Amino acid sequence: MSKLIKFVAVGDNHGDMIDKDVAQQFFKFLKWFGKGNNNLEVIHLGDNFDFRSIRRGAGGKEENESLVADVKAGKEFISRVQPTVFLNGNHDDRLDQIINGSTSGMLVDYCNDLKSDINNHLKKNGCKKIYDYHAEEGVHRLGKIAFVHGYTCGVRAVEEHAIHYAEPQGAVIMGHLHSIQQINARKHQGAVGFSGGCLCRKADMTYSKNRLATSKWGSGWTYGFVQGSDWKVWQAHRVGKEFIYSIKGL
Numbered sequence: 001m002s003k004l005i006k007f008v009a010v011g012d013n014h015g016d017m018i019d020k021d022v023a024q025q026f027f028k029f030l031k032w033f034g035k036g037n038n039n040l041e042v043i044h045l046g047d048n049f050d051f052r053s054i055r056r057g058a059g060g061k062e063e064n065e066s067l068v069a070d071v072k073a074g075k076e077f078i079s080r081v082q083p084t085v086f087l088n089g090n091h092d093d094r095l096d097q098i099i100n101g102s103t104s105g106m107l108v109d110y111c112n113d114l115k116s117d118i119n120n121h122l123k124k125n126g127c128k129k130i131y132d133y134h135a136e137e138g139v140h141r142l143g144k145i146a147f148v149h150g151y152t153c154g155v156r157a158v159e160e161h162a163i164h165y166a167e168p169q170g171a172v173i174m175g176h177l178h179s180i181q182q183i184n185a186r187k188h189q190g191a192v193g194f195s196g197g198c199l200c201r202k203a204d205m206t207y208s209k210n211r212l213a214t215s216k217w218g219s220g221w222t223y224g225f226v227q228g229s230d231w232k233v234w235q236a237h238r239v240g241k242e243f244i245y246s247i248k249g250l
Contacts, residue, residue, distance in 0.1 A: 003039060009196060012089070043173075055207070075121050087131045088149065095114060143226030143229065145172070145231050151176075163185050163186070179197065180237050223236065
């Protein structure tokens with residue numbers, strides 16, 4: 001019989017934009033779910049850092065913000081969670097955008113050094129695989145479940161990702177959307193798409209204040225197991241002030 005592997009997938013904590021109350025609930029869950037289990041994969045779905053001051057279009061006060069608090073918070077989250085897999089998200093990828101596109105040598109050097117420091121910190125904390133933000137190569141697979149940060153954010157994004165990345169009778173778990181969704185995709189033999197929510201503070205992310213999609217954001221993460229071709233995904237989400245989750249029968 002195939003070995004049962006448990007997993008937790010979490011993301012979109014956004015550096016110093018992290019919701020500390022939600023994070024504490026997640027740390028509590030992770031300790032409980034992973035207790036005494038050597039076959040646990042902890043998959044970070046990306047956007048561990050916010051990097052708002054180096055985004056394209058940043059201006060004014062935002063552009064002048066230091067990255068120190070953002071980087072410190074993101075590294076502290078890595079130390080606490082110790083992901084075995086790390087998928088760079090579009091916010092994390094802002095370093096590579098500068099490295100590959102800036103005309104400022106000093107800025108390129110800084111971003112190269114910061115990226116190296118982050119990757120070394122991940123490896124020191126047990127990370128075995130680090131994926132670039134890349135629609136073809138930025139995909140982690142565990143059994144019949146694919147994990148991606150996310151490459152579209154429209155109304156049908158979860159289903160689009162399930163159709164594109166999931167194996168028949170499999171699933172995809174994505175970040176990026178900050179919403180809690182489960183969609184059965186119109187795909188031969190079936191596939192399911194999951195969006196697990198976020199760990200960031202919606203009210204403080206001012207660059208998203210004029211986007212209607214923020215009304216769908218929710219705090220949470222996904223978890224489950226794979227065993228051969230079998231799999232199960234659960235979604236942890238908040239009801240009132242408490243998070244609801246279960247591992248009945250696992």
